[in-house]
Amino acid sequence: xxxxxxxxxxxxxxxxxxxxxxxxxxxxxxxxxxxxxxxxxxxxxxxxxxxxxxxxxxxxxxxxxxxxxxxxxxxxxxxxxxxxxxxxxxxxxxxxxxxxxxxxxxxxxxxxxxxxxxxxxxxxxxxxxxxxxxxxxxxxxxxxxxxxxxxxxxxxxxxxxxxxxxxxxxxxxxxxxxxxxxxxxxxxxxxxxxxxxxxxxxxxxxxxxxxxxxxxxxxxxxxxxxxxxxxxxxxxxxxxxxxxxxxxxxxxxxxxx
Amino acid sequence: xxxxxxxxxxxxxxxxxxxxxxxxxxxxxxxxxxxxxxxxxxxxxxxxxxxxxxxxxxxxxxxxxxxxxxxxxxxxxxxxxxxxxxxxxxxxxxxxxxxxxxxxxxxxxxxxxxxxxxxxxxxxxxxxxxxxxxxxxxxxxxxxxxxxxxxxxxxxxxxxxxxxxxxxxxxxxxxxxxxxxxxxxxxxxxxxxxxxxxxxxxxxxxxxxxxxxxxxxxxxxxxxxxxxxxxxxxxxxxxxxxxxxxxxxxxxxxxxxxxxxxxxxxxxxxxxxxxxxxxxxxxxxxxxxxxxxxxxxxxxxxxxxxxxxxxxxxxxxxxxxxxxxxxxxxxxxxxxxxxxxxxxxxxxxxx
Ligand SMILES: Cc1ncc(C[n+]2csc(CCOP(=O)(O)OP(=O)(O)O)c2C)c(N)n1
Ligand code: SF4
Numbered sequence: 001x002x003x004x005x006x007x008x009x010x011x012x013x014x015x016x017x018x019x020x021x022x023x024x025x026x027x028x029x030x031x032x033x034x035x036x037x038x039x040x041x042x043x044x045x046x047x048x049x050x051x052x053x054x055x056x057x058x059x060x061x062x063x064x065x066x067x068x069x070x071x072x073x074x075x076x077x078x079x080x081x082x083x084x085x086x087x088x089x090x091x092x093x094x095x096x097x098x099x100x101x102x103x104x105x106x107x108x109x110x111x112x113x114x115x116x117x118x119x120x121x122x123x124x125x126x127x128x129x130x131x132x133x134x135x136x137x138x139x140x141x142x143x144x145x146x147x148x149x150x151x152x153x154x155x156x157x158x159x160x161x162x163x164x165x166x167x168x169x170x171x172x173x174x175x176x177x178x179x180x181x182x183x184x185x186x187x188x189x190x191x192x193x194x195x196x197x198x199x200x201x202x203x204x205x206x207x208x209x210x211x212x213x214x215x216x217x218x219x220x221x222x223x224x225x226x227x228x229x230x231x232x233x234x235x236x237x238x239x240x241x242x243x244x245x246x247x248x249x250x251x252x253x254x255x256x257x
Numbered sequence: 258x259x260x261x262x263x264x265x266x267x268x269x270x271x272x273x274x275x276x277x278x279x280x281x282x283x284x285x286x287x288x289x290x291x292x293x294x295x296x297x298x299x300x301x302x303x304x305x306x307x308x309x310x311x312x313x314x315x316x317x318x319x320x321x322x323x324x325x326x327x328x329x330x331x332x333x334x335x336x337x338x339x340x341x342x343x344x345x346x347x348x349x350x351x352x353x354x355x356x357x358x359x360x361x362x363x364x365x366x367x368x369x370x371x372x373x374x375x376x377x378x379x380x381x382x383x384x385x386x387x388x389x390x391x392x393x394x395x396x397x398x399x400x401x402x403x404x405x406x407x408x409x410x411x412x413x414x415x416x417x418x419x420x421x422x423x424x425x426x427x428x429x430x431x432x433x434x435x436x437x438x439x440x441x442x443x444x445x446x447x448x449x450x451x452x453x454x455x456x457x458x459x460x461x462x463x464x465x466x467x468x469x470x471x472x473x474x475x476x477x478x479x480x481x482x483x484x485x486x487x488x489x490x491x492x493x494x495x496x497x498x499x500x501x502x503x504x505x506x507x508x509x510x511x512x513x514x515x516x517x518x519x520x521x522x523x524x525x526x527x528x529x530x531x532x533x534x535x536x537x538x539x540x541x542x543x544x545x546x547x548x549x550x551x552x553x554x555x556x557x558x559x560x561x562x563x564x565x566x567x568x569x570x571x572x573x574x575x576x577x578x579x580x581x582x583x584x585x586x587x588x589x590x591x592x593x594x595x596x597x598x599x600x601x602x603x604x605x606x607x608x
Contacts, residue, residue, distance in 0.1 A: 048455035052322070053465075062463045068453040070325045071465035073348045076318035079310070083322025083330070084453065086306035087280050091326075091455050109318070112311035 013037035015046045015066045022060055026219040026226020028183045029057060032125060033064050035183075035193045036096070039200055040067065049092040050084055052077040056098035057131040057218075075106020078113035081120045092203055094121040100130045103139040103163045110169070114209045117174025121199045122211040124165060127218040128237060135221030139163045142240055147221075162240065166213040170246035177202045177210035177256065178247040184217070184233040188243075198256040207252045215241055260435035265400045265425065266291035268436055269333070269359055272407040274299060277444035278357070279328040280306035282319035287371040288427035289335040289361035313338035317345030317358075324354035325464045327452025329411050329444060333359035335427075336377050337368065339385075346420055347386025350481070351466030353451075355414035358392075359407065359423045361430035364589040372589020373427030375511055378566035381424050382540040389478055391485060392420035393492060394539040396510040400434035402537075408439045413492070417484055418451075424539060426562060428512040428591060494537035495546055499525065503532035505604055506550055508571055509560040510536050513592060517560045520597030531601055539567065547574035556580045556604045560597055563587060580604070 012018055016037040023030050040046050049067040053059055055074035062069030072080040077095035085093040102110050102124050113120065129147055130136040137147040137154060140162045144153040154162075170178040177199055181192035192214055199210035215237050217229035224232060248256060263271070270292045273281070281300060283293040293309065300307035306323065310316035316332045323330035334342065339360050349356050360381065364374040381394045393413060397403035403425050410421040448454070453462055468474035498518050500506065505524070509517035514535040524531035534550060536543050547570075551557065556579050559568040565583045572581050584600040586592050 047457035050326070050453050050455060059467060062461075062465070066456070066461055068456050068461050069463045069465075070322065070453055071352075071463070071467060072321075073318060073344055076314070076321075076345070079315040079318035080322035080325070082308060082315075083280065083282065083319035083324075084326045085322075086308060086319070087323040087326035087328040087330070088454060108311055109315050112315065116308070 013041045015040040017064055017066050019063060021064060023057065024220040026217060026229055027057070028216040029125060031183045031189060032123065032192070032214050032216060033061060035189070035196050036123060037065055038193060039197045040065070042197065043200055043204065045092045045200070045204070048090070049094070050088070052081045052084070052093065052095040054095070054097040054101040055132070056101050058096055058098060058125065059132070061096050075101050075104070076109055077101065078106065078109040078118070078120070078122065082113055082116070082118050085118060085120050089119070092200065094123060094200070096123045097125065098131065099126045099128065099138045099140040103165050114169045114172045114175050114211070117208040119203055119206055119208055121203045123196065124211055124213045125216045126165070126213055126241065127216040129218050129221045131218045131221055140241070142236060164241060166211065166246045169211055174209050175211065175247055176208040176249040176252050179245045180213040180215070180241060180243050182215040182233055182238060182243055184215070184230040194257055201255055202252050205252065205255055207249070260437050262433050263400060263436050264291060264433045265403055265430045266361065267295045268400050268404050268438070269407045269423065270295040271438060272404040273331055273357070274303070275439055275441045276408045276411045277329050277442045278305070278331050278411065280323040280330040281332065282308045282310050282316040282323070282330070283332045283334065284310050284313045284316050284338060286335045286338045288363055288373070288430045289333050289359070292333045292359065292361070292430070313341040314344065317342040320356055321345050321349050321354065324349065324356050325352070325453050327449070327454060331357035331359065333361070335361045335363045336365050336374070339377055339380060343380065343386035346392065347388050347390070348466050349420055350386070350390035350392070351388060352464050353418040354464065355411070355418050356420050357407070357410045357414050357423070358420060359425070362424065362426045364587065370589050371427065373512065373562065373591055374587070374589055375426050375513060375562040375566070377424065378539060378561070378563060381422055382542070390481060391540045392422050393417070393488060394422045394424050395494070395537060396424045396539050397429055398511055398514045398535060400429060400432065401436045403429050404436055404438060417488055419484065419488070424511070426511050427589070489541040492538055493541050493543045493546070495543045496535045496537060498533040500532035500534060500550070502530055503550070503553070504530040504555050505558065505601055506532050506534050506554045507558045507560060507597065507601060508534045508536070508547070510539060510567060513560045513562050516592045516594050516597050519594035520601060523594055523598045524601045529601060529605055536567070542570045544570070544574040547571055548576070551575040551578045554579055556582065558582050558584060558600055558604050560592060560600070561585045562591065
């Protein structure tokens with residue numbers, strides 16, 4: 001019951017739909033969705049935003065964000081977003097992609113969208129595993145990490161090294177903003193929120209390609225509790241995938257926070 | 258209007274521009290490349306989107322995105338590139354967005370070669386990608402016809418919210434013929450109730466091809482199949498030559514039909530009542546017309562620039578009523594009328 005002494009301090013963002021999500025308990029996909037919804041609200045862009053969903057656990061992101069959405073083939077979201085953005089340059093177009101989607105099957109598409117400096121925003125969710133298909137090794141699986149296809153732990157001699165996408169993409173002239181964040185605690189969630197907002201602002205300023213890599217948990221396929229999963233992000237993932245700003249182009253410094 | 262001499266690829270590109278194509282995405286491959294080159298020079302200056310993609314896979318997914326955004330969009334390629342596009346085509350079919358694709362076919366399998374071929378009949382007309390769908394496939398036999406089919410392809414794609422493929426072989430893409438170009442069109446912008454443009458003053462829209470519940474996906478497929486039946490009812494196209502009193506019919510499409518037509522004429526000079534039947538729509542295939550022809554001929558010769566692909570549809574239509582023989586050349590070999598004539602004579606002799 002809200003009376004004159006109470007005020008609402010936490011609620012659904014307007015761009016969020018009020019439905020029960022399909023994510024596992026403790027999964028941080030939902031946190032990242034919320035940050036996008038808050039950003040869309042704050043920038044007042046809900047009615048001109050078109051999202052592109054990936055194939056992965058977040059395939060149904062369009063059930064949770066109240067914007068137009070297209071569902072891409074696995075890994076092709078950056079190509080699809082290119083087609084939408086080139087057709088409707090005054091709309092805001094973003095992709096939301098997992099690590100298998102972006103850094104394995106869709107590597108060519110993300111690298112070339114970045115190389116072209118496509119004026120799109122990419123939210124890249126790195127949970128070091130294939131969530132949707134139940135826990136296979138991902139391009140970002142840590143060395144030694146056990147998955148269903150690296151049952152003895154990822155052996156870098158046989159299975160190669162994890163890809164560091166925020167660093168890799170930061171090398172490209174078409175990229176204006178490439179950062180890595182995490183959502184394992186409130187402080188980092190706030191920093192992630194700020195980065196997501198920056199990334200959308202880059203697009204609104206026609207300043208080129210922007211990407212936020214977000215380290216995210218998958219308690220289900222890491223076989224740990226939600227609390228232990230957040231600890232894993234902090235203690236295991238961040239050392240390999242350091243948080244930080246890998247590229248903040250001079251051209252965007254005046255408006256990113 | 259006077260006719261002008263145009264090369265096939267460039268003529269197709271110009272026809273697409275005149276039909277109002279707003280966004281093109283493609284990747285170089287012989288013998289189609291001039292189409293991409295031509296549009297790269299024209300579209301940016303016209304305020305239309307042109308992107309040379311990193312692969313055909315990316316190109317078709319860009320087309321998919323542009324189609325979702327509601328603009329007239331197309332790609333073009335040749336056989337190996339079309340193979341790579343099959344993933345995107347399946348998603349496009351599963352999302353019901355209108356797309357135009359031009360395939361300037363070359364020899365396969367594998368890298369094959371860059372010479373003219375009709376090697377893609379199967380992958381174009383039978384679906385190509387996963388799932389149940391068949392794109393509308395139109396096969397021109399001249400540069401003029403390629404222009405006309407391309408010009409009309411966008412309306413057709415939009416009518417059914419489906420894929421329309423103009424399937425020409427390398428001959429049509431590369432040769433020059435006198436043509437008359439259609440007038441440039443302005444396509445009126447209007448909301449058709451499905452395109453993604455931002456949910457301004459309306460509920461959000463989602464374009465997807467995922468339906469997890471079997472009953473729901475079944476129902477959606479039934480709906481897609483209803484559209485295929487509609488297409489099969491309305492869009493059958495073919496051409497006939499000397500078929501009124503025909504005893505021996507030669508059936509061929511695209512540039513193979515040009516040799517078939519001349520061979521039929523040569524056969525007439527030798528007293529054989531030959532005629533030529535040319536499917537223009539490869540899907541929907543003119544089954545009924547071929548079945549009707551089978552009732553009044555003594556034999557049918559199918560001529561293709563492949564190992565015999567369309568012949569399977571001819572045989573389905575003929576249902577064993579009369580002999581159906583085959584003459585094919587592969588690897589980029591193009592049959593001449595003199596190659597086809599002895600095959601007609603063999604058919605007449607019954608061996
Ligand atoms: C062409 C193709 N190959 C494979 C798959 C199966 N598949 C679905 S999701 C997925 C991996 C998803 O992992 P990720 O992108 O890391 O996202 P997450 O589920 O972890 O959020 C795979 C391999 C597919 N749908 N399409
Ligand atoms: S499988 Fe992992 S990534 Fe997918 S919803 Fe569950 S916890 Fe999240």
